[in-house]
Amino acid sequence: ATPAALVAGTGAAARAGILVKDIEALERAAAVDTVVFDKTGTLTEGRPALTEAVPLDPALDRDTLLRLAAAVQTGSEHPLAAAVLAAVPQVALAPVADFRALVGRGVVGTVEGRRVAIGNRDLMAELGIDLAAASPVLDRIEAEARTAVVVAADGRAIGVLGIADPLRPESAAAVALLAARGVRAEMLTGDSEAVAAKVAGALGLSAYRASVKPADKSGALAALKAAGRTPAMVGDGINDAPALAAAEVGIALGTGADVAVEAAPVTLMRADPRLVAAALDISRRTVRKIR
Ligand code: ADP
Numbered sequence: 001a002t003p004a005a006l007v008a009g010t011g012a013a014a015r016a017g018i019l020v021k022d023i024e025a026l027e028r029a030a031a032v033d034t035v036v037f038d039k040t041g042t043l044t045e046g047r048p049a050l051t052e053a054v055p056l057d058p059a060l061d062r063d064t065l066l067r068l069a070a071a072v073q074t075g076s077e078h079p080l081a082a083a084v085l086a087a088v089p090q091v092a093l094a095p096v097a098d099f100r101a102l103v104g105r106g107v108v109g110t111v112e113g114r115r116v117a118i119g120n121r122d123l124m125a126e127l128g129i130d131l132a133a134a135s136p137v138l139d140r141i142e143a144e145a146r147t148a149v150v151v152a153a154d155g156r157a158i159g160v161l162g163i164a165d166p167l168r169p170e171s172a173a174a175v176a177l178l179a180a181r182g183v184r185a186e187m188l189t190g191d192s193e194a195v196a197a198k199v200a201g202a203l204g205l206s207a208y209r210a211s212v213k214p215a216d217k218s219g220a221l222a223a224l225k226a227a228g229r230t231p232a233m234v235g236d237g238i239n240d241a242p243a244l245a246a247a248e249v250g251i252a253l254g255t256g257a258d259v260a261v262e263a264a265p266v267t268l269m270r271a272d273p274r275l276v277a278a279a280l281d282i283s284r285r286t287v288r289k290i291r
């Protein structure tokens with residue numbers, strides 16, 4: 001039979017804005033010693049905005065670069081695509097043909113007869129595009145903790161876009177609350193090493209992994225378990241669902257993708273990462289009552 005304490009615990013959690021779908025998860029959460037956060041949309045607002053569009057060719061103006069990039073991004077559902085699209089008037093964008101999204105790397109498509117690619121260094125390396133002119137711009141933007149992507153056309157880098165996704169104001173406190181309870185806070189992200197390092201430093205994270213392909217997020221959770229840790233995973237994205245399921249306790253942001261919420265036994269009803277520490281507190285108190 002389910003101990004009355006667990007039922008009371010789920011009630012206390014609900015009052016705090018934490019929905020527990022699986023009562024056993026509340027018991028398992030008491031043993032959690034590591035909390036792995038997704039970055040985009042979990043530690044950050046997840047509403048990225050374009051901050052710069054830098055043409056690499058003096059003959060190319062900023063508007064033309066942006067319109068070309070936006071035309072390709074009409075095919076993408078990635079938050080980065082929304083940031084580019086929000087920066088240009090939606091009317092009269094050229095249509096995109098042969099569009100493809102390359103998971104964790106970027107997008108490609110044909111616009112006005114030009115083969116355009118937008119994405120990270122990995123994508124450009126795959127396409128054999130020379131980054132000599134783009135690199136200093138990428139480095140500068142990433143050093144300021146913003147995401148930088150290259151726009152290439154017909155095999156040449158023609159511009160760099162900078163995109164900022166501000167940290168949630170509660171994220172640093174969320175990490176500090178966990179540290180005060182002896183719980184490590186870590187981060188997994190598909191974003192670059194430079195951006196991840198900046199975010200980790202700003203929040204005081206114990207560890208992070210950058211450039212993690214969506215398919216590798218659940219493997220990272222399994223590796224932590226194999227190393228003897230008891231990890232919770234906190235995420236909001238479609239990409240996070242397998243990792244939420246692989247964790248000892250999956251915690252989804254209620255504002256996130258439906259698949260993430262379905263994959264996790266615990267949902268935070270407010271997009272406030274400090275609720276993770278609150279959930280662990282309720283779990284620990286509940287378990288003490290059982291034993
Ligand atoms: P995350 O959401 O954690 O950043 P993703 O796997 O979705 O991870 O994306 C990883 C990287 O792939 C992004 O940081 C970006 O460099 C590149 N990327 C993905 N989709 C796009 C896109 N639509 N436009 C440009 N770059 C993209």
Ligand code: MG
Pocket residue numbers: 038039040041042235236237240
């Ligand atoms: Mg996310």
